[in-house]
Amino acid sequence: MRSLVLGVLLCALPSMLNAACFVDQTQTPGKTHCWDSADKTWYAVGYNWRNRNCMNCICRYGIKLEMRCCHAYPTSIKIPDDCVSEFDQKTCTHIIHKKDDPSTECRIISAAG
Template structure:
């Protein structure tokens, strides 16, 4: 075998320490890569959650300022139609906004991308935009992008 005091022992110890350091470095690198992957996945999950929540939220809302004297009132006034409504009720005004005493929100999407031979027309009775051919209003066109809900 080898003498524990000879050069073979030193070589054995040097190889063991170097291999140990390398494996420790490799383990740390692997752990770091795994941690970065987990962090990336968490950020991706958070981004997906925000996208889902954004689609469920009201996108264009006008919030009404509450005044101390208005806290005890039983009715509130619509700022567009100037009509009065009981507190804790919902209504739709003439500008197609769904309202409460706290806010009014636009509940339609405005088309922004559609074919060039088409036109978007707002239907106030249905509270939505209809995109149809410029020369034939009965032929509907596809909508590629829209802003709003």
């Protein structure tokens, strides 16, 4: 049982360390909205959204007004050699299938980010 718990922790650690996030602190102080240049849209403080670049974002006050965004998908995946990954921009997911048979799905060996 202890080995299982250790295995789960070791698998989770890379995704926590490799999270692909950024914080935009160039928002105008004193304002009540953040500007997302990907969507060309203003979002109110406290609002969460997913933009067109598959980033989960939040507009918030820290020390000052900021927009924090993180990838909504793994940025690094390991798959079997006989499989291929295609990224679906509409669903923000990786579609993994056999190279010679797109109707046969493959499993992800590991993922981070």
